[in-house]
Amino acid sequence: MDSMGIMARKQTAADQALRLDNQICFAVYSTAHAFNRVYKPLLDRLGLTYPQYLVMLALWERDDVPVKDLGERLFLDSGTLTPLLKRLEAAELIKRTRSTEDERVVLIALTPQGHALREKAKAVPQSILAASDCTVGELLAMKDEIVALRDRLNAVLGE
Amino acid sequence: MDSMGIMARKQTAADQALRLDNQICFAVYSTAHAFNRVYKPLLDRLGLTYPQYLVMLALWERDDVPVKDLGERLFLDSGTLTPLLKRLEAAELIKRTRSTEDERVVLIALTPQGHALREKAKAVPQSILAASDCTVGELLAMKDEIVALRDRLNAVLGE
DNA sequence: CTCAATTGAATTGTGTGCAATATAAATTAT
DNA sequence: ATAATTTATATTGCACACAATTCAATTGAG
Numbered sequence: 001m002d003s004m005g006i007m008a009r010k011q012t013a014a015d016q017a018l019r020l021d022n023q024i025c026f027a028v029y030s031t032a033h034a035f036n037r038v039y040k041p042l043l044d045r046l047g048l049t050y051p052q053y054l055v056m057l058a059l060w061e062r063d064d065v066p067v068k069d070l071g072e073r074l075f076l077d078s079g080t081l082t083p084l085l086k087r088l089e090a091a092e093l094i095k096r097t098r099s100t101e102d103e104r105v106v107l108i109a110l111t112p113q114g115h116a117l118r119e120k121a122k123a124v125p126q127s128i129l130a131a132s133d134c135t136v137g138e139l140l141a142m143k144d145e146i147v148a149l150r151d152r153l154n155a156v157l158g159e
Numbered sequence: 160m161d162s163m164g165i166m167a168r169k170q171t172a173a174d175q176a177l178r179l180d181n182q183i184c185f186a187v188y189s190t191a192h193a194f195n196r197v198y199k200p201l202l203d204r205l206g207l208t209y210p211q212y213l214v215m216l217a218l219w220e221r222d223d224v225p226v227k228d229l230g231e232r233l234f235l236d237s238g239t240l241t242p243l244l245k246r247l248e249a250a251e252l253i254k255r256t257r258s259t260e261d262e263r264v265v266l267i268a269l270t271p272q273g274h275a276l277r278e279k280a281k282a283v284p285q286s287i288l289a290a291s292d293c294t295v296g297e298l299l300a301m302k303d304e305i306v307a308l309r310d311r312l313n314a315v316l317g318e
Numbered sequence: 319c320t321c322a323a324t325t326g327a328a329t330t331g332t333g334t335g336c337a338a339t340a341t342a343a344a345t346t347a348t
Numbered sequence: 349a350t351a352a353t354t355t356a357t358a359t360t361g362c363a364c365a366c367a368a369t370t371c372a373a374t375t376g377a378g
Contacts, residue, residue, distance in 0.1 A: 017284035018277070020216045020232070024302040025194045025287065029213070030234050031309040032191040033365080035184045038312050040366090051334060054188070057179045068356060073179065075189045078357050080335050087333080104343050104356040118177070125176035128184065131315040132308060142308065143183040145301055149291060150190040153197050156290040192335080199336090210364060227326060237327050239365050246363085263326045263373050 028146070038131045042124050046117060051080075052088060053121070059094065059110050060118050066105045075154075093117060187305070197290045201283050205276060210239075211247060212280070218253065218269050219277050225264045234313075252276060 020026055039050050048056065051074075058073050059065075067081055074081075085108060088094045093114035099105035132139060179185055198209050207215065210233075217232050218224075226240055233240075244267060247253045252273035258264035291298060 014281040014284070017288075018216060018219060018280060020213070020220060022299075022302075023216070023284070024291075024298045024305070025198070026213060026216075027302045027305040027309065028187060028191045028194060029209075031305050031312070032187045033234055034309045034312040034316070035187060036365085037316055039184070049333065050188075054179070054185060057177060057182070057185075060177060061179060066356075075192055076334095077336065079337075079359080082358055084334070098357095102344070102356080106357065121177060122173040125173070125182070129176075131312055132183075133311045133315075134308065139183045140181075142301075142304055143181075143186045146183070146186040146190050146305070149293065149301065150186065150193045152292045153190070153193040153290055156292075157193070157196055195335085208363065225326075226328095235364095236366065238329080238367080241328055243364075261326085261374075265327065 035128075038128060039124075042127055046120055046124075047091060051076075051084060053124075055081075055084065055088065056093065056114070056117065056121070059108065059114065060121075064107055064109045066099070066107060068105070070108060088114075194287075197287060198283075201286050205279055205283075206250060210235075210243060212283075214240075214243065214247065215252065215273070215276065215280070218267065218273065219280075223266055223268045225258070225266060227264070229267060247273075 016022060036050050039053070043050060043053050046053070054074055055070060058070055062069075067078060067085065071077055071081055085094065085096060089096050092111055095109050095111055097107050097109070099107050129136065129139070134142075175181060195209050198212070202209060202212050205212070213233055214229060217229055221228075226237060226244065230236055230240055244253065244255060248255050251270055254268050254270055256266050256268070258266050288295065288298070293301075
C-alpha cells in the first residue's frame with residue numbers, strides 16, 4: 001500500500017505505456033476480431049472461414065501457384081496452410097497436385113466450383129464497407145497506413 | 160477463356176474490391192499477426208503468450224474482477240478465457256475464486272507474482288515502439304482511427 | 319412463493335496460427 | 349558422382365477464438 005502511494009504520485013511514461021487503451025497493438029488485434037465477426041455471417045453463405053476466404057481471394061487473382069507463394073502473399077506458413085488447403089480440397093474448391101518439374105512443390109489450382117464461387121463472393125466487400133460506415137477513401141487511407149506499419153514490423157522480423 | 164476475355168475488358172468496382180491488396184481487413188489481419196511475431200520473443204521472457212499479456216494488462220489496471228468483465232474489456236468470451244485463465248493460474252500469476260455473493264461469478268485476482276511481473280513488463284512497450292519505427296504521436300493517431308473503426312464494426316454487430 | 323427465463327462459466331467441437339520437427343527432393347560443394 | 353546443405357511441404361503439439369451446448373445460480377412475472 002505504501003509503494004502504491006508512491007507509484008500514484010509518479011506516473012511514469014512506462015506506466016502509461018502499459019495501459020490497455022494506449023496500445024495500438026490491442027487496437028489492431030481487437031479490430032481484426034471485430035472484422036472476423038462481421039465477415040462470419042457473410043462467409044457462412046459461401047461455406048468459407050475468413051482465412052479460407054483470403055486464400056480464395058489470392059487464388060482468384062493468381063491460380064496454379066505453389067503453397068509457398070500463397071504463404072508469402074498471406075504471411076502464413078505451411079503449418080497453417082496445409083490443413084486449410086486440405087479442407088478447401090475436400091470442399092472441391094481447389095485441387096492440389098505435386099509439380100512434375102519439382103516434386104517438392106504442391107501446386108494449388110481452382111476447380112470450376114472454385115472459380116464459380118467468385119461471383120457469389122462479389123457481394124461481400126460491399127457489405128463490409130457498409131458495416132465499417134466509412135467512405136472508400138477513408139478506408140484506403142487507413143489501409144495504407146496500417147500496411148506501412150505492418151511492413152516496418154515485418155522488416156524488423158527479417159533482421 | 161472467352162468469358163475471361165470479356166471480364167478483362169470490363170473491370171468492375173466489384174472486381175477491384177475483391178483484390179487482396181484492397182482489403183483493409185487483410186491489412187488489419189496481417190498486421191495483427193506481424194505484431195504477434197514481434198511480441199513473441201519479448202513475451203517469451205515473461206512466460207506469457209500475447210493474449211495472456213493482454214489479460215495481465217487488463218488486470219494490472221483493475222483486479223478482482225469477474226471473468227465477464229475481462230471478456231468485455233478484451234472482446235473475448237468464456238470459451239477463450241476459461242482455459243487461458245486456468246493456464247495463468249497454473250503459472251501462479253492469478254487466483255480464481257468463486258464469488259460468495261453470486262456463486263455463478265468467478266473473480267480473477269492477481270497473486271504477488273502476478274503483480275510483480277508488471278515491473279518486468281515495463282520494458283515491452285518500448286521495444287514495440289522501436290520495432291514499429293514510428294513516433295508516439297503517429298501511433299496514437301493511427302490507434303484512434305483503428306479503434307473508431309472497430310467500434311463502428313462492433314456497433315453493427317450489436318444490431 | 320414458485321417456476322420459467324436469464325445469467326455467468328465451463329465444456330465441446332472445429333478451425334486457425336505457429337514453433338519444432340520430419341521427410342523427401344533438389345542443389346552445392348567436394 | 350556422392351556427401352552435405354538447402355528447400356518445399358507435411359506433421360505434431362500447444363494455444364487461442366468462437367459457436368453451441370450445458371449447468372448451476374439468480375431473477376422475475378404472476
